[in-house]
Amino acid sequence: MKTINNNLRLFWQGTVLSYVALFAWFRPVTYIASKILMPLAQMIFFTFLGSYASGGSNVDFYVIGNAIQITAVSGIFGVTMSIGGDRWAGTLAYLFGTPANRMMMFFGRAFMHVIDGAFGVVIALTWGALLFGVDFSQTNLSALGLTILVTTISTCGLGLLMGCLSLITANVMFVNNTVYFLLLIFSGANIAIDTLPNWMQAFSQILPLTRGIASARILIAGGSFAEVVPLLTSEAGIGIIYGWLGYFLFKWFEVQAKRKGSLETV
């Protein structure tokens, strides 16, 4: 019992400290800007653009899609920084020299971003209610909460994989921006998936977010929890697959680095 308790405390400590240590936006002003203003800007931009182009009848579609999509800011950019940041800090050799459990170390890096990302979605949905009149009166709120959480976790799963790529390649920001952009298009946040060509639909199906956004739209429109269970299960499954791919890449990276001597220490 005591060791479990200790392990939990260690996990928590490591999680919070690595979040502060490696996440560049953790300054109050930039944090507030990234949490409150950027989602607002994205929502206003796409909602006006989308409803203007489509005749203005489906504001909810854009507001909900973009609000859920906001989780990718934490899930993709945040998590990538938390995994790849050690490369810039020169801490990799010191990390890999510890006996720490690599799985805890790896997934622990994403933990705070899950909380952070979910919080961002809640703020964005609040903007949606206040500014665009999205109506939550018919919504099963706990099911919506679960949807937000699951979607955030699965997006962080992709982020973990991207983070490992950033350990290996140099051009991370370019890759991240591309992924974020692809999610904007293919997750169904701004373009209804059934209007896309078949191959693009297939691509949508292997991305996180797609089913989470669909689920949120159903729930806010008054759908039942039972209706979204299959969506959420698949969404979680996709996230777990990306997360594990990331973890295997992380292990592979460590082994390779020990073989090749590519852990920069100086």
Place this chain on the structure above:
Amino acid sequence: MNIIEVQNLKRVYRATNGVIRRTTKEIVAVDDLSFDIKEGELFGLLGPNGAGKTTSVKVLATLLIPDAGQVRVKGLDIVKDANEVRKEIGFIFGGERGLYWRLSGNDNLRYFASLYHVAPEISKKRIPYLLELVGLKGRGDERVQGYSRGMKQRLHVARTLLHDPDILFLDEPTIGLDPVGAREFRDVIRNLQSEKKTILLTTHYMFEADSLSDRVAVIDKGLIVALDTPSALKKHVRDLSVVEIETFGIAPNVVEEIRKLPFVDSLSTREQDHRQILHVQTERGAEAVPDLMASLEGMRVGRVTVREPTLEDAYVRLVGGKA
């Protein structure tokens, strides 16, 4: 008892170049190293740039897989039992990188304590103790960003002591420190010696190796060229006693005459504001002084000193330079 055993260690780096025509270049960083370190010993590892010191330390610290040979730490194999070895060792690579600059000194230590599975109630007491040990008392709450280079290097020492390892690998820990900082840092190392830590130290400062090490290995091109106590190594160059004579306005022909004296091994002069310092290397040591003074008859002569060969003289001879 030997706490560290290195047998026929070899490590080669393979660098690939080119995209279409891939060429692989092999660099033998460590060729064939064997040495043992006794419990509680401070073992100095010296050698010129590129000799393979850092590579050896990385292998010992489980960060690099050897190509051949065996390394045991407390009887554990550094490849097969890497995770067990990590609990027994601490290591630092000189320089100020490798810390989270955004975090305070305390938080850096708390983070690494969690990675070393140090229970929070233990680290709560240990962190202030370690900060005091390395001379950072009262500075733990500040962000590392604002630390001086010396402070960061001290924090690295505290970091590597969190789990109280018996064995420490210190790769050029005093690099880039000012003389006072480096001296204080050596006091920290002496503290660790008195705590019965076994230490492997690499350095380019010979007096540092001389004053701290119990034994020294000099390596070059990945091979050991000498391994002994500092005083025994100095005996290799006993014939190289140096007589230093301060003169004022000595004529070049006099210098040439001294150079021709039979007991003078070699002579060099150094100009220093209106003075010329003669460095005479001779087998005769102090006995050569009267004869040298006779040659300088009638000239103004300042301080005369005879010094023992230093570890540096021995080192320079061993790795093939000219003193």
